[in-house]
Amino acid sequence: xxxxxxxxxxxxxxxxxxxxxxxxxxxxxxxxxxxxxxxxxxxxxxxxxxxxxxxxxxxxxxxxxxxxxxxxxxxxxxxxxxxxxxxxxxxxxxxxxxxxxxxxxxxxxxxxxxxxxxxxxxxxxxxxxxxxxxxxxxxxxxxxxxxxxxxxxxxxxxxxxxxxxxxxxxxxxxxxxxxxxxxxxxxxxxxxxxxxxxxxxxxxxxxxxxxxxxxxxxxxxxxxxxxxxxxxxxxxxxxxxxxxxxxxxxxxxxxxxxxxxxxxxxxxxxxxxxxxxxxxxxxxxxxxxxxxxxxxxxxxxxxxxxxxxxxxxxxxxxxxxxxxxxxxxxxxxxxxxxxxxxxxxxxxxxxxxxxxxxxxxxxxxxxxxxxxxxxxxxxxxxxxxxxxxxxxxxxxxxxxxxxxxxxxxxxxxxxxxxxxxx
Amino acid sequence: xxxxxxxxxxxxxxxxxxxxxxxxxxxxxxxxxxxxxxxxxxxxxxxxxxxxxxxxxxxxxxxxxxxxxxxxxxxxxxxxxxxxxxxxxxxxxxxxxxxxxxxxxxxxxxxxxxxxxxxxxxxxxxxxxxxxxxxxxxxxxxxxxxxxxxxxxxxxxxxxxxxxxxxxxxxxxxxxxxxxxxxxxxxxxxxxxxxxxx
Numbered sequence: 001x002x003x004x005x006x007x008x009x010x011x012x013x014x015x016x017x018x019x020x021x022x023x024x025x026x027x028x029x030x031x032x033x034x035x036x037x038x039x040x041x042x043x044x045x046x047x048x049x050x051x052x053x054x055x056x057x058x059x060x061x062x063x064x065x066x067x068x069x070x071x072x073x074x075x076x077x078x079x080x081x082x083x084x085x086x087x088x089x090x091x092x093x094x095x096x097x098x099x100x101x102x103x104x105x106x107x108x109x110x111x112x113x114x115x116x117x118x119x120x121x122x123x124x125x126x127x128x129x130x131x132x133x134x135x136x137x138x139x140x141x142x143x144x145x146x147x148x149x150x151x152x153x154x155x156x157x158x159x160x161x162x163x164x165x166x167x168x169x170x171x172x173x174x175x176x177x178x179x180x181x182x183x184x185x186x187x188x189x190x191x192x193x194x195x196x197x198x199x200x201x202x203x204x205x206x207x208x209x210x211x212x213x214x215x216x217x218x219x220x221x222x223x224x225x226x227x228x229x230x231x232x233x234x235x236x237x238x239x240x241x242x243x244x245x246x247x248x249x250x251x252x253x254x255x256x257x258x259x260x261x262x263x264x265x266x267x268x269x270x271x272x273x274x275x276x277x278x279x280x281x282x283x284x285x286x287x288x289x290x291x292x293x294x295x296x297x298x299x300x301x302x303x304x305x306x307x308x309x310x311x312x313x314x315x316x317x318x319x320x321x322x323x324x325x326x327x328x329x330x331x332x333x334x335x336x337x338x339x340x341x342x343x344x345x346x347x348x349x350x351x352x353x354x355x356x357x358x359x360x361x362x363x364x365x366x367x368x369x370x371x372x373x374x375x376x377x378x379x380x381x382x383x384x385x386x387x388x389x390x391x392x393x394x395x396x397x398x399x400x401x402x403x404x405x406x407x408x409x410x411x412x413x414x415x416x417x418x419x420x421x422x
Numbered sequence: 423x424x425x426x427x428x429x430x431x432x433x434x435x436x437x438x439x440x441x442x443x444x445x446x447x448x449x450x451x452x453x454x455x456x457x458x459x460x461x462x463x464x465x466x467x468x469x470x471x472x473x474x475x476x477x478x479x480x481x482x483x484x485x486x487x488x489x490x491x492x493x494x495x496x497x498x499x500x501x502x503x504x505x506x507x508x509x510x511x512x513x514x515x516x517x518x519x520x521x522x523x524x525x526x527x528x529x530x531x532x533x534x535x536x537x538x539x540x541x542x543x544x545x546x547x548x549x550x551x552x553x554x555x556x557x558x559x560x561x562x563x564x565x566x567x568x569x570x571x572x573x574x575x576x577x578x579x580x581x582x583x584x585x586x587x588x589x590x591x592x593x594x595x596x597x598x599x600x601x602x603x604x605x606x607x608x609x610x611x612x613x614x615x616x617x618x619x620x
Contacts, residue, residue, distance in 0.1 A: 049564045051574070054574055092449075241477045241509060242538070345608065346608065353449070354451075369483065369505065382481065382483040388541065389541070393538070
C-alpha cells in the first residue's frame with residue numbers, strides 16, 4: 001500500500017509551451033511524467049487557428065490564394081500549388097507547359113527552403129547552433145528568388161489558377177550602394193546577380209551540393225547528434241501508414257511513397273531524380289532522408305533551368321474567363337476590359353462538383369478538397385495539412401522517452417503551426 | 423487511368439452491392455456513399471480486403487450542406503467525408519456518410535479502423551458539432567477553451583459571436599458580444615451556365 005502512494009507522487013503533470021523556444025510556434029503540450037520519462041503527451045493546439053477554410057468560403061477563389069501562403073509559412077508556394085491544382089481540376093483548364101516547369105522549379109526551391117529551416121531549427125533544438133546560421137545563409141538566396149519572381153520574399157501569391165502570375169524576370173535585382181556598403185563590397189555582392197534569375201538560380205544550384213556537404217560535416221558523424229537522434233521516435237512502416245504519416249516521416253520508416261513519382265502531377269514524370277528512404281524509422285533516418293531530398297531537389301532544379309532556358313512560351317492559360325488579360329490588351333480591347341472587371345469584382349465561377357488534389361509538400365501530402373455549388377466562392381474548402389496527423393502521432397512516438405527526446409521528436413516532425421491550426 | 427477507375431468502380435459495386443447508396447465518378451475521383459449502419463463494416467473491408475487495401479486515412483472532414491443549392495442526399499444536412507489512399511494499389515477513394523438527424527448529428531467513430539481518425543473526428547466535432555459515438559476522447563481541438571458553438575456551420579457568422587478585451591477595472595480578460603459588423607464586398611453568386619461567361 002505504501003509503495004502505491006510513492007508511485008502516485010512520482011507521476012506528475014507538466015506544461016510545455018505555448019511559448020517555449022523548442023515548441024516551433026504555439027504548441028502547448030500537457031505531459032504526464034514519471035520522473036523524467038514521458039508517459040503521455042496531450043497536445044493542445046489551435047492557438048494559431050484562423051479559420052482559413054471559413055474565410056475562403058466568403059471570398060472569391062482568387063482572393064484566397066494569399067491565404068494559402070500563410071498556412072505553412074515556410075513552404076509558401078507549395079500550399080498555393082495544391083490549391084490552384086484543385087481549381088484547375090474543377091475547371092478542367094490546361095496549364096501551359098512552361099508554367100508547369102516554373103512550378104516544378106519553385107516547388108523544389110521551396111522544398112530546399114523548408115528543409116533548410118527544418119535542419120536549422122532541429123539542430124538548434126538538439127544543441128547545435130552553427131547549422132542554423134549556415135542554413136539561413138542559403139535561405140537568403142532562395143528568398144531573393146522568391147522576391148525576384150513575385151515581389152514578396154515569403155508570401156508570394158505567385159501561382160494562379162491557370163499558370164503562374166508572370167514569366168521569370170530576365171534581370172536579377174541588384175544591391176545598391178549605401179552608407180554602410182562601399183562600392184567594392186556591392187560589386188562583390190552583385191557578382192552572381194548580373195544575369196537573369198535563371199543564371200542566379202543556376203549559380204545557387206552549383207554551389208548548393210557543397211553547402212549540403214558542409215551541413216553534413218557538422219552533423220552526420222557528430223557523436224552528440226547521433227546520441228540525440230539514433231533510436232529516438234522509432235515508427236515502424238505499418239504503423240506509420242496507419243497513423244497517416246506522409247512525406248519524409250513515412251519515407252524515414254522505409255516506405256517508398258512519393259506523390260511526385262507515384263501520382264505525378266505537372267511535369268514530374270519527365271525528371272530524373274531518386275526517392276531516398278530510411279531503414280530504421282528513427283529521427284536520424286528522417287534526418288538523412290531530408291538531407292538527401294535536398295540534393296535531389298537541387299538536381300530537379302538544374303534540369304528545370306536547362307529546359308526553361310531553351311523553351312520560351314506562355315506561362316498562364318489564355319482562357320480569359322479564368323485568367324486576367326494583359327494590361328495592354330485590357331486598355332485597348334473592350335472585351336478584355338469586361339473580362340478584367342468581371343474577374344476582379346465577381347471572380348470566376350466553378351461548375352458544381354467536388355475535387356481533391358494533393359502535392360508532395362516538403363512535410364508530406366498537402367491537399368485541398370473543394371466542394372463547389374457553381375458560385376464564385378467555394379462552398380467548402382478543406383485543407384489536408386500533413387503536419388496534423390504527424391502531431392497527432394506524437395503521443396505514440398514519445399511514449400517511454402526522456403523529456404529531452406521530446407524536443408528531438410518535435411524537431412523531426414517539422415511542425416509548423418500555420419498548417420496544423422489552419 | 424480511366425481503365426483503372428472503371429475496374430475500381432466495378433470492384434466496389436460487386437463487393438458492396440446494395441449497400442452502396444450512390445457511386446459517382448467525377449474527374450477520375452470515385453465517391454461512394456454509404457448509410458449510417460453500413461459505414462463501419464464497409465470502411466473495415468475497404469481497409470482489409472486486398473482489392474481495396476486502403477491502409478491510410480488521408481483526410482476526414484465534416485461538411486454542412488445547409489445552404490447547398492442542390493440537395494445533397496434527401497436534403498440531409500451534415501456529412502462526413504473520408505479520403506482514403508491505398509499505397510499498394512496506388513488508388514484513392516472518397517467515402518461519404520450523412521447524418522440521419524440534423525439537430526443532433528450522430529456518426530459512428532472510425533478510430534478503431536485508422537488511429538489518426540482520432541484528431542480528425544475531434545476537429546469535425548469542434549467545428550461542426552458532429553458527434554462521434556464511442557470516440558475515446560471527444561474534446562474540442564482547435565477552438566478556444568470554453569468556446570460556445572460550432573464555427574464552421576453555415577449558420578455561424580463569420581465574425582463570430584463574442585470578442586475579448588482586457589477590462590482594467592475587473593483586471594481580467596472579459597468576453598463581450600461582437601461590436602463589429604459583417605462585411606461582404608463580393609456577393610455570392612450562382613450562375614446557371616456553370617463557368618461564368620461574361
